[in-house]
Amino acid sequence: MGFLLDWLHFCCSSRRKIYYLPRRYKFMSRIDKQISRFRRWLPKKPMRLDKETLPDLEDSDCYTAPFSQQRIHHFIIHNKDTFFNNATRSRIVHHILQRIKYEEGKNKIGLNRLLTNGSYEAAFPLHEGSYRSKNSIKTHGAVNHRHLLYECWASWGVWYKYQPLDLVRRYFGEKIGLYFAWLGWYTGMLFPAAFIGLFVFLYGVTTLDHCQVSKEVCQATDIIMCPVCDKYCPFMRLSDSCVYAKVTHLFDNGATVFFAVFMAVWATVFLEFWKRRRAVIAYDWDLIDWEEEEEEIRPQFEAKYSKKERMNPISGKPEPYQAFTDKCSRLIVSASGIFFMICVVIAAVFGIVIYRVVTVSTFAAFKWALIRNNSQVATTGTAVCINFCIIMLLNVLYEKVALLLTNLEQPRTESEWENSFTLKMFLFQFVNLNSSTFYIAFFLGRFTGHPGAYLRLINRWRLEECHPSGCLIDLCMQMGIIMVLKQTWNNFMELGYPLIQNWWTRRKVRQEHGTERKINFPQWEKDYNLQPMNAYGLFDEYLEMILQFGFTTIFVAAFPLAPLLALLNNIIEIRLDAYKFVTQWRRPLASRAKDIGIWYGILEGIGILSVITNAFVIAITSDFIPRLVYAYKYGPCAGQGEAGQKCMVGYVNASLSVFRISDFENRSEPESDGSEFSGTPLKYCRYRDYRDPPHSLAPYGYTLQFWHVLAARLAFIIVFEHLVFCIKHLISYLIPDLPKDLRDRMRREKYLIQEMMYEAELERLQKERKERKKNGKAHHNEWP
Incomplete structure (x- = not known):
């Protein structure tokens, strides 16, 4: 019963x-x-x-x-x-x-x-037969829904077609259907972002020959820069960094601020229009108010707290419950575990920092001239690759820790379990993936001191400095390498790993039966030989896309090609996921969901964080603000209200300070005396900072220009954030969550259903009344 x-x-x-x-x-x-x-x-x-x-x-x-x-x-x-x-x-x-x-x-x-x-x-539920057919689908039709999905969705020949979301929902359920609907919407919204980002990059390419700053860097053969590390790093001409100055201009140009504002607005528009799209899908798929009415308690929760029951205020039925003190103690233990794992990530980043400050000197003393002359680039490139390996190794540990902590909390429902597990894994992976990027963007080269008074790590290693062309090139390399490597690795693991596993399984089955021919197994055994869907459902798919969304928005001011890379990856990702679900995985249980869950809140948080980080990247990491201050205050056009390239004449010389070589510390003094440049030992070298010369009243103190630049940076951060947040809130207010036609349809449907139900009940009551009257007359006629 x-x-x-x-x-x-x-x-x-x-x-x-x-x-x-x-x-x-x-x-x-x-x-x-x-x-x-x-x-x-x-x-x-x-x-x-x-x-x-x-x-x-x-x-x-x-x-x-x-x-x-x-x-x-x-x-x-x-x-x-x-x-x-x-x-x-x-x-x-x-x-x-x-x-x-x-x-x-x-x-x-x-x-x-x-x-x-x-x-x-x-x-597991069974697939509806094979996904292949000897006959063409155009002439003989589809054999089953699986075959139809393969031909119209998972095939590479339809990569430019819209997805058959209704068929996906019918075969795999609403939860998977919503994921592919969101992924398709996100990919479509990336088109304008990728186009504008490519335009910003091409603008940098076309204006490269007219950039006064890169011209001065390339022509600065008489400016000798101080060594970037202790002892082994030599003096170098500023003109040696000509290539890096040109590459920096490709990403840090006049269109960068516009693109940062555009991407912040784009993130808001994307989320607001997704809410409208989700509302339409929820209505068409009958998911309106589904979760509140039908969500059930997890069996594990029932088994754990079966002895403690209380009345549900909504249903009025007894159900197991978790005591408040028990819940709080479990949450405290879980939060402590999260904090500890975040500390592990910070420790890993600290190890990368030590690697960078140690190896820059090693590469500077390398035998190969190519590496010796590009010691900073070699250090950054190898550090990024090592960081990527650490990221992938720690991800395995994070998954087990997050699962342990989530089960320890004993969530009441499946959605609560998923939300708790999702939030932990996102925090772990986000900090793991972006911590090194935050270090390069906001800390690299900011606290190094100056020649003669360098700040050191553990009073031993001199902190790493930025390249003479700026720190933005390091940030671009970090983002480009991590993004490309991670997306390539994810695509291989999503498709290559199941293909190899399924091939190996089929090979073992043929060996067990002692034949190399194709064996006709029943459908349940064919599906059993496929790979099971991971235990966390769509978590890995969502997490990959959310982290990519973070890369696309958080530091997009430093890497405008990120939306283009994300778009190209997602066009492949949709078909990879479709092919994987249809051909390589067992059929997952068709689950219902009315939205993408906690991921939407995470997307909103990333959108807010992106405004803050891009403001700091433009103000601190790039040279946009120092150039603007020079053009309006110290350049040849000072006081005239102009800021063209002619106003940037002399900027490079004004942004470099002078250091007397005899003031070097003993452990910082380079082995070379710089005589290879002019035939005589050098007396002075230059470095990136705004400090007084050694012969001034306050040697190596900050100049007035430094304070002007600092004030302009702080003012820009405040103005940029407030302006963009106002635009975001205005857009959120102007775009309603429900389309007008959908709202009218819902009201009309509710009215008609109430009317129909009323008429049906009235008809039933009238019918019963007639039957009672008929029965009453019959009894009356039988009365003696």
Whole structure:
């Protein structure tokens, strides 16, 4: 009896077709009419899905409502065997198996426990046959939904087509369908960001020959720079960094500020329009108010707190609960674990910093001239590669720690468990991935002191300085290498690893049967030989894209090509994920969800953080503010209100300070005396800073220009942040969460359903009254 009640409860959560009435009401605005006219001039199917190959999955001329056996006469049932689709049937079976008692005992409940103790090896719904067919889908049609998904979604030949989201939802469930809907929306929104970022880069390319700063750097053959490390680093001409100055201009030019503002606004527009898109999908897929009505308690929570019960204020039924003191103690232990793991990440970054300050001297004394002359670039490149290896190694540890801490908290529902686990893993991976980038952006070269009074690490190693062309080149290298390596590694692990594993499994099966021929196994055994979906569902897919979103927005002012790289990766990512789900993975259980969960809040947090970081990157890391101050205050156009390239004449010389070589500390004094430049030992060298010369009243003190630049940087950060946040809030206010036509349709549907239900109940009552009257007359006629 308990199984039947569970089944009926689950059936009630499945919305089914009720009444044949028009559901879609057309509210075509002027914009829609203009778009429809414009589409007539386009090719017929440039990116459209070939809908003639897709079946009519759902009737569009009917309403839906939660199924109830008491009102079964209201529902349209053509065939009771197909009334609930395959995905819903799988959920019903899984719901029962999760809560069945297989042995009398305290915790002898559910299929998950049988899987954990090894009684069963696996449990999964079956695919609907093979994804391949000998016949063409255009001539003979699709064999099954899996074959149709492969041809219209997972095939590389349709990479430019829209995704068949309704078919994905029908086959894999709403949760996976929402992921691919979000991924497709995110990829589509990357097109304008990638175009503007490429424009900023090309603007730097086209204006490179007219850049006065890079010209002065390339022509500065008489300016000798101080060594960037102790002893082994030689003196160098400023003109030797000509290439780096030109590369810096490609990313740090006049369009950088505009692009940073654009990306901050873009992130807000992306999130606001995704809310509208999600609302439409939730309405079409009958997910409105689903979670609040139907979410259930985790079996593990029930087993742990089965002895403690209290009345649910909503349902009025007794349910297990967790005491407040128990919950607080578990949260404190979990928070301590998170803090400890973040400290581990910071320790790893500290190790990378030590590596950088130690190896820069090693590379400066290297035998090969190529490495010796580019010691800083070699140090940065190797440090990034080592950092990437550390990131990948720590990720394995983080997953186990996050799982342990989440289970320790004992979340009440599955969504609470997922949200808790997601937040921990995101914090770990975000700090792990971006900590070195934050160090390079905001700390590298900021606290080194000056020649003759260098600040040192553990009173031994001299802190690393920026390249003579600035610190932005290091930040660009860090972001470019990490982004390319991580996306390449993720793509290999997502597709290459399952392909290799499945090939090896098929090979072992053929060897066990003693034949090299293809064996015709039943469908359950074919699916068993595929790779299972990871235990955390879509977590890895979401995490990869969210971290990429962070790279695309947080430091985009330093690397405007990040949106373009993300776009190219995502075009491949959609088909890789589709191919993996259809061909390489066992069919996952079709789960329901009304949105992307806690990931939306994480995206909003990244959007806010991106405004702050980009403001600091422009103000501190790049040379935008020092150049602006020089142009308006100290350059040849000072006081004239101009800021062209002619106003930048002499900027390089004004941004360098003078140091007397005899003032070097003993451990910092270079081995070379600089006689290779002029034939006589050098007396002075230059370094990047705004300090007084050695013969002034206050040797090596900060100049007035330094304080002007510092004040301008602080003012820029405040103005930039407030301006961008105002624009973001204004956009959020102007863009409603629900489209007007959707809001009207929802109100209309609610009104019609209430009217229909009222009429149906009135009809039923009238029928019962007639029957009672009829029965009453019959009894009256029988009275003697």
